[in-house]
Amino acid sequence: MTEALADRRPVPSLDRLVADLVPPPRFADARLETYVPDPAHPSQAQAKERIGAFAAQLGRPRSGGGLLARLRGKDTAAPAHGLYLDGGYGVGKTHLLASLFHVAPGRPVYGTFVEYTNLVGAMGYQNAVELFSSASVLCIDEFELDDVGDTLLITRLIRELSDAGVAVVATSNTLPEALGEGRFAAQDFLREIQSMAERFDVLRIDGEDYRHxxxxxxxxxxxxxxxxxxxxxxxxxxxxxxxxxxxxxxxxxxxxxxxxxxxxxxxxxxxxxxxxxxxxxxxxxxxxxxxxxxxxxxxxxxxxxxxxxxxxxxxxxxxxxxxxxxxxxxxxxxxxxxxxxx
Known part of the structure; x- marks a missing residue:
């Protein structure tokens, strides 16, 4: 008799949830070399080049916190800078994000917005900060802007990790009906992260959904x-x-x-x-x-x-x-x- 999903009641351990913070099987082999930009949309090639440059500078020492910090005897580095990939569905944002993960030095971490919120809920906020503070880059796919509580939670997490030197790269989607309106989703994202907006560069990726x-x-x-x-x-x-x-x-x-x-x-x-x-x-x-x-x-x-x-x-x-x-x-x-x- 064929098994039913309705008969499955998994109880994954916390270790399993943490181990899953890597690109999913669909993007396990995603690399910058295998991302083929659509010539009709130059922003795709530009995004590919920018992701490569961003990956190359990961792990390099960041500039100090300025004269005031040095006078106070504090060796405080500037907060890590991040990228936000904005575009419609199926233009390759996840491929680029997974490619960054695969070439990032140190200990990169990858997950969807939902996976991060679930993990923080399961292990507690402070434990999550400690877990991710040693990461070289935090990759957040499908950043959601429709749940105020979850958005504020992840925004707070991003701020603390950025201050600790963890670079953050996020993706989200522009609605199909808003594709001609410029940086629609990007404006939403920057508004939601408020005080950290200046820490992100927005990469707009145009194109058609390759799936359809x-x-x-x-x-x-x-x-x-x-x-x-x-x-x-x-x-x-x-x-x-x-x-x-x-x-x-x-x-x-x-x-x-x-x-x-x-x-x-x-x-x-x-x-x-x-x-x-x-x-x-x-x-x-x-x-x-x-x-x-x-x-x-x-x-x-x-x-x-x-x-x-x-x-x-x-x-x-x-x-x-x-x-x-x-x-x-x-x-x-x-x-x-x-x-x-x-």
């Missing part, structure tokens, strides 16, 4: 019989009814979703429907992110992936998460359809 040129995320659902038959014939597969999965996600903390899909080669879902509730939607977003990170294909019957979130959710304050999820889920569903020969 033209923005099309429509992915026709598979027949339920096809989904079930493929699940039964595939080693390492799971099979869940969509309602059962949503109910299960309520019982598992999002920080454990990565462990929940350990050793899973392919996810099968029946009865996919439009999600109307934010709580269900945001939990499903986290699951899609973890599946995408690990390159786990999804075969689904029911509604079209493009209709997974209501217009109300897509227009809400969490819309960046939902749009990113649409792009990633469509990519995984197309991978799944290819496996099924559709």
């Amino acid at each position: 040129r033209g923005g099309d995320v429509r992915t026709p659902p598979l027949a339920e019989e096809t989904v079930r038959e493929h699940a039964a014939a595939t080693d390492g597969a799971t099979l869940d009814g969509f309602e059962d999965l949503l109910a299960h996600l309520k019982e598992v903390h999002p920080s454990r979703y990565g462990a929940m899909i350990d050793d899973i080669r392919c996810v099968h879902l029946t009865g996919l429907r439009t999600i109307t509730d934010h709580h269900d939607g945001l939990r499903f977003v986290v699951l899609v992110d973890r599946l995408y990170d690990r390159e786990v294909p999804v075969l689904a019957s029911g509604t079209d992936v493009a209709e997974i979130y209501t217009g109300e959710l897509l227009a809400s304050g969490y819309r960046k998460k939902y749009y990113r999820s649409l792009s990633r889920l469509a990519s995984l569903a197309r991978d799944g359809a290819a496996l099924a020969g559709v």
